[in-house]
Amino acid sequence: MKSVEPVGPAGPVELILRSTRVVTPDGMRAASVAVAEGRITAVLPYDTPVAHSFRARVEDFGDDVLMPGLVDTHVHVNDPGRTEWEGFWTATRAAAAGGVTTLIDMPLNSLPPTTTVAHLRTKQAVAAGRAHIDVGFWGGALPGNLTDLRPLHEAGVFGFKAFLAPSGVDEFPHLDRDGLARSLTRIAAFGGLLIVHAEDPHHLAAAPQRGGPRYADFLASRPRHAEDTAIAHLIAEARRLHARVHVLHLSSGDALPLIATAKADGVRITVETCPHYLTLAAEEVPDGASEFKCCPPIREAANQDLLWRALADGTIDCVVTDHSPSTADLKTADFATAWGGVSGLQLSLAAVWTQARRRGHGLEDVARWMAERTAALAGLDRKGAIEPGRDADFAVLAPDETFTVDPAALQHRNRVTAYAGRTLHGVVRSTWLRGERIYADGEFSEPRGALLTRTP
Template sequence: MASSDRLTIRAGRAWIDGAFRPAEVWVEDGVIVAVDTAPRGGPRGAVVVPGDAVLLPGLVDSHVHVNEPGRTEWEGFRSATLAAAAGGVTTIVDMPLNSIPPTTTVEALEVKRAAAAASAFIDVGFWGGAVPENLGMLRPVHDAGVYGFKCFLAPSGVDEFGHLTGDQLRAAMAEIAAIGSRLIVHAEDPALLHDNGALGRDYDAFLASRPPASEASAIDAVIDAARRTGARAHILHLSDAGSLPAIRAAKAGGLPITVETCPHYLVITAEEIPDGAGEFKCCPPIRDAGNRDLLWEGVVDGTIDAIVSDHSPSTVDLKRAHGGDFGLAWGGIASLQVGLSAVWTEAHARGIPLETILPLYTTGPAAVAGLTGVGAIEPGAPAHLTVFAPDERYPIDARRLLHRNPISAYDHRVLTGRIRRTWVRGALVYDATEGDAGEASRFDRRPSGRLLSAR
């Protein structure tokens, strides 16, 4: 249906104001115009959410590597945003790498926006990059509408996106504070990494090469720089649960620090990763089961602000380079389509209610990025909505996932909880009720996403 049509969705359980309640959601011209939590039957022709499913606001993922242009064979805006819609995600914020050029200048941002405008099925915002070459020149990129700036404290893996030294981190934070932006940080200390080159097929060797101490040291440096400058800082893809006490203390001390983790750290453990299975390689690495348990404590107690995909796919040959050598394979997990299902499967097994994790998929990542008007079902918000069946079980087949390359750390897992429908601004862009979840024929083939700007 066109976004200009009127739409009413009736649900016995809709996620509104932090709770599930009966509701009718009224949409006109792509905007939610009313939410009736005492529904009386509504108009004929209303979409009725089945009793075994819930109506959610469209999910927000503030950490996605789309890679277009430049490495579009790894991923692109069409394939990434179709996969996102199939995962209930209606808003993403794209990372400034691994595209070429990286988003470190206004000109590069415009190139990225042009690529997204032609192909995106959901809404897309953009992070800028803070690299040694553009320090002191972040304001023009900020004024052009990025939501903040990403930096690495260790080598990024691509030559065109350099990492910051400790002094450069502090300089970037001072500049970020002056322009009123935020710095998002890949926090690993290169002095404590030991993965330069081949490591072999044994996952334990790779894990030992990127120890928790590296994350802890880098996170301490970010906290110290935030204390010195007052800049807003966000810790990306936390894998080391041992750093949670320092983050808790920083928050308790009033520092503007937020932190995210990812589905693979909450679901997968080092003990179960086979030799040579490059699809499980990511940086920082997936750690042991005890570490996973402590990360879940950070989810439940509210220390962790968001759960995001860090969707960072590549071609199959790069993931399985050199016969599965963990030192040489590309690092990144493809999970944009399955994140909520994977995390809910684990949460449900632990007795953690869906209500606990939903904010970390909606308002949490929206707040991290400074996005407004998304992640909630409320009048005036864009009609980004998704239907989730929390008890439906289904197997993952990487060949049928909608991101570009058929490889995933979740291949062959059976997950609990499935996205059935997704609307973007009132337009139905995904409908699993019409057939197999791998059939792209169920998508509106006209890209309907919008480009978002922080300015």
């Protein structure tokens, strides 16, 4: 990837964004980024005399970092049907405040779920005009909707989500092994992508199930080998069918050798993990604090180290939030009955950057994990990087500044967070969508987000 030569004074340049630290696919450098009609037209040397060469507005961010807007491919917006949990207005404001410029909405926790074209149209109608950032949609693969998969694909969903264990909501049942084989066969036939919540229901059923406030009991109820077994089976099916699959929210470090071997063998598999697995550890979860509950669970610090190593070597491809909020009353002190989901959309960049810098990683790595590779996963070739031809989507970050997480300052509809009281590095100064500033210093523009569909 390389920059183009500067366009001339009469060229179509409307805006120049300058910083001494711009995250490009070739690394971080001082640069001036030229924008026209919502797209990046050139990445120029920082000292280009823009005032004399271009008739364009200039925004100079000094030493703040200009990086690509994040692409979060795992968000539960829950709208319509459970809008009291979250909604497109609140979710996309939270995203914009956190430097996220594109999200893809999961097909469950809304009513109806996105399992037919008619349901997709309902979801799109609710989102239209209420999105502060760009929004796309996953479809769902569940028992009984085989004939809906190709029409959903043709209608523009980015792929299909399936559970291999109960999802937690009755309207989105899981696939058994025969159902997985049938759905994956159908999806592979038209070149689609299956994204999978991989936990084995038999291992979960055999694990000790104790109610109450002790996090250790909840952790024991979702053992690592439930993930490992489900992932091994998914790899076998992907290998057999030469199908494209993606493992959602990996938390078990024990599964990493299986995944690395599969990738080396040419199996078409990608893997994500989440900020809460990379930054929070089981040892520090207080009893009764179900804001930390998610499935699969937050595991021990030693397991977290394995996930970071796998990110560094490419076994894990990307980092997404799995933002899965609920009303506060569902987050009871009983881990067995509390809703499982961590709300982290607004804090994902700061949370990951805080831990990444401690471990010797740079913002170039964070951009690769949370923008470039997530965009590639969904086939969003206009998103995820600062280079000519891409959408002019940016986050402006003060990477050395810190803030303490105050739930009252969050834009999520329900301000429940596992990060409350934590001090994080990285303050998002502003967020830009297709060359327009949509967030700055706590203020938002009117919604400018587009509804995205998969391109053929």
